[in-house]
Amino acid sequence: MCRIYGYFNAVASPNEMKRVGALQRHGGPDRTGLSRAPGWGLGSNRLAVIDLDGGIQPYEIEGRISAVFNGEIYNHDALRDRLRKRGHRFADRCDGAIIPALYEEYGEKFTDHLDGMYAIALLDLRERPKLLLVTDHMGMKPLYYRWDAVDRSLRFSSEIPALLGFEGLGTGVWGPGLDAYLASKTPFGEQTMFQEIKVLPAATTLRCTLGEAPEALHRPHATAQVPDDADRAAELVRDTLRTEVGRLLVADVPVAVITSGGLDSSLVTALAAERGPVHSFNIAYRGTWPFEERHFARQAAEHAHAVYHQVELDPATLPDLVEDVVWHLGQPNADPITVSTYALFAAVREAGFKVALTGDAADEVFGGYARMHAAHESAPAGPWYERYLDALAVVPAARRHSLYTDDYRLLVQDVPPIPAAALDRLRHGEGTVLKRITDFELAHRLPAYHLRRVDHLSMAHSVESRLPFCQPSVTSLGRALPDRLRIGGGKVKRTLYGAAAGLVPDAVHQRVKQPFTLPVTAMLAPGSPLWEMARDTLATGRLRPAGRLDPHAVDALFRTQELRPDDTTALTIWALMTYEVWQDQFQGSAGLVGAGAAS
Known part of the structure; x- marks a missing residue:
């Protein structure tokens, strides 16, 4: 590496x-x-x-x-x-x-x-x-x-x-x-x-x-054949993952695993532990917050007889961490999980590990997201495309442009925010809606949003991340699964859940899926260090010179978050704050630049 x-x-x-x-x-x-x-x-x-x-x-x-x-x-x-x-x-x-x-x-x-x-x-x-x-x-x-x-x-x-x-x-x-x-x-x-x-x-x-x-x-992606029977498909996926996890554990330095508490990383932890003693790392946040997952991670580690390391992040340190994260990424990523990822890999390295296996990419490969389920269920009878794109966004399209100045709104009105060719294949390409969504996420969202984040923020601490779910033998199986073995009957990742049965604790296997992220809606409260940083970063005097964001619209976000906090408003504030931190680090107070060409 x-x-x-x-x-x-x-x-x-x-x-x-x-x-x-x-x-x-x-x-x-x-x-x-x-x-x-x-x-x-x-x-x-x-x-x-x-x-x-x-x-x-x-x-x-x-x-x-x-x-x-x-x-x-x-x-x-x-x-x-x-x-x-x-x-x-x-x-x-x-x-x-x-x-x-x-x-x-x-x-x-x-x-x-x-x-x-x-x-x-x-x-x-x-x-x-x-x-x-x-x-x-x-x-x-x-x-x-x-x-x-x-x-x-x-x-x-x-x-x-x-x-x-x-x-x-x-x-x-x-x-x-x-x-x-x-x-x-x-x-x-x-x-x-x-x-x-x-x-x-x-x-x-x-x-x-x-x-x-x-x-x-x-280059074309690898292809595979999978059994049409659910049990046989799950067995093939389990055996393939077992082989790949074993191969990815080979190194001349200590290797750890990341265990978030969800199905994917818990399965990787269990398969890694089959090869011998393994150390498992989880990150949580000091205090009491919604969507706490550490107890699931601990159960998964104990079930696998792994040595469990609980990393705790103090929310008061978030402002300093945001600065470091944005620098290492080189461009803004709106997911608050970036801060958690950065702190987690710092702890992995401090504990003496140079390599860590993660569960990233399972949702893209096997159909694990709620937006995939919603599109798959609604596509036969009604519209799915706009709702799916809104689920990818920080803020839905109908509200996004209300944040902009008139000049910036004019600048972007004819430029697709996602490459036009990719959107055309997503909407009108070959195959089912679920297949087109999978191809789109694997080709565009996964590398841009997930893989670069994992790479940059692990290597920021001299840690190599290895991803079993990204191995060609695994991704080719996921791509080849028929829709009904990926999503159906109100369930997502059906084949992967079948592969994990008996390997992970029942509490992990049966829990309702939730995203692994920073509880930013709760943390972004008046008087908190994060609130003060966001208020300062998005102050009117700082926004006006760039000419992109309407200061009045941004102030309205803070009023909403103070009085009626919600996930979309909180994520929008976080995303805009991250963008401004990036601009301060790399452009200073740069003004509008020509639209250029969308790739």
Whole structure:
């Protein structure tokens, strides 16, 4: 696991590269690797997880092929054996060391052989030089880049603040970004909140040949066959998950599990504990709050005979944590769970763990969200599309524009807040409504909203998150399930609940699903530290210069929250506060920027 960065067909001084690397060293504090030549440079910050003394990057083959790598390749031993039989030699057993040899054998199809999570930058100096930027099938390891069409140069990094360390890379805001953010809680698609910065989609190879514009090649997702019988399907999913959890526990450093108290993480905890003693971490909030889940997490850990670690977050520390979280994410994410995630992984690292397994992505893969259930149930007889999109948003579309100034409302009126092509496939694509929603969430919402959050906020503390539910063998099964084995009879995630039967406590298996998040509606109360921070951050004098938010509309939110608090109002205040913190950190008091093009 590492952080990577570099440039192609550009110029960067040694000090510039050191600055970029230093800005994301928290994600790879164990070793820095750097290689430069006229026109290109590759760098990495390593978090040593496999072969602790090896892993010297960039990995190279005689100056012809060089690569830097962030992630984990779970089948690296099998690939290394195969490549050795073809005459390749390796200096160590680090997983990323096989990448140049694999590319030499298979060319750009080398990704077909990789099983894992990864972001790779590979430089091929044979014949006409080219740089490949590659992401895994789910987008678990983000990669941000800036392409300059004038001088045909490209710069990239694992994190946005590090990318901004390159000289001449502007911090201008993408004009429609606020509207996109409030419509989906973080921008979907390739466009980030910065006008000049894009994020590489999942399952994508970006080929940049010297002197030419980049070309994006998108790889198809894996397919599978599943039994049509509910019991047999559940057994197959359980067996597949058991295998993947076992594979993801392999490391040369201690491995923990995250146990929220819900079905997904409790199942991962149970399967991990089958392999031997395991440490389980849960986060809760000091005091008495709604939606308390720690007792479910403790039951799941005790049922699995795991060593249970209860982390407590003091709500008084939230303002300081928000600042740190926004910086590490590089752009706003409206889910208050970001603060909990950041604090949780800090505790995991403090306890001596470099790797943690989580239950993320099960809801997207197996159909676990209430919005999926509502759309699936209503689609045959009535409208579902607008309600589904409103469920994704911070604030429903009908109310969102009332928060804006007239100028900003005019700026965004013709720009779709979610990429238009994605919305068209969601509404009119092939397959059932549930299948289209699943494809949309896996391709757009999951990487943008969940996976980048987990990656950035775990690596902020030098912890590698591993996600069994994102493994191709698991996601292909989830995609292949017929609708009735995913949602039906008033139940969600039917096959996954079947797979978990007997492995998790009955109290966890039978409980009503609820989101794992910060109880922000209760915490955002007059006089609390969070309230004072929000009031200060969203003060009229601070909002007017940017020209996007109507101060009177924002003041009305505070009056509503004070007198009649509700979840939507509280989340809107939180989201706007987070946006303003981001703007203070990265743009200062930047004014309106042109609308640009929606990706």
